[in-house]
Amino acid sequence: MHETSLKQTICDYLTGEEIEETTYEDCRQALSKLLVEDRGYPRDRLRPKVGVTFPVDGKDYCRVVDLVAYDEDGRPLLLLFFTAGQPGTFDREIVAAARLIEGGPAPLAMATDTTEAILHETSRGSLVGSGIEEAIPRWDYLLQLAAEHPAPVLDESRLERERRILFTYSEFIYGSCCFTCPPKPSKV
Numbered sequence: 001m002h003e004t005s006l007k008q009t010i011c012d013y014l015t016g017e018e019i020e021e022t023t024y025e026d027c028r029q030a031l032s033k034l035l036v037e038d039r040g041y042p043r044d045r046l047r048p049k050v051g052v053t054f055p056v057d058g059k060d061y062c063r064v065v066d067l068v069a070y071d072e073d074g075r076p077l078l079l080l081f082f083t084a085g086q087p088g089t090f091d092r093e094i095v096a097a098a099r100l101i102e103g104g105p106a107p108l109a110m111a112t113d114t115t116e117a118i119l120h121e122t123s124r125g126s127l128v129g130s131g132i133e134e135a136i137p138r139w140d141y142l143l144q145l146a147a148e149h150p151a152p153v154l155d156e157s158r159l160e161r162e163r164r165i166l167f168t169y170s171e172f173i174y175g176s177c178c179f180t181c182p183p184k185p186s187k188v
Helices: 025-038 087-100 139-148 156-174
Strands: 005-011 018-022 046-056 059-070 076-082 108-112 117-121 127-130
Touching: 018 025, 025 046, 025 059, 025 076, 046 087, 046 156, 059 156, 076 087, 076 139, 087 108, 087 117, 087 156, 108 139
Parallel strands: 076 108
Antiparallel strands: 005 018, 046 059, 059 076, 108 117, 117 127
């Protein structure tokens, strides 16, 4: 399944802004609502469609993350990706994005297809949770997990490898089949 425009707009759950409705937007909206209403995330700590921008061959490249949860100081805690396929096949990509996000690295990264979810700590890339209940932590537990799994700042050589990894995975997806409507970073 590809993300394509449905040629209409909807009201974003988090920002209240009118946004383009796409084939994936209902999943982003449902995930936002789950995090706020069921898992206790403060609405103002979630940002939709956050761009992870980094240089590749002298040009800026942007990979959009569906949702990012931030701590009270504005540091990213958790990157959340909606995936159209087995969440576990996105392990390396989501960890690379968490290591590269502005203000990061973020200590945790999660992928879900709405029926399954996986949660990784980004220091070593280890799996810390799977299944919807375990991999999408409640807010208080997210703060605990982030404290238990701090993500170290990476040196330039390691950052360059992470950029190449994220670029390769992203281009494989968007460059091959999902070029019709790749998500754009929000203005929030």
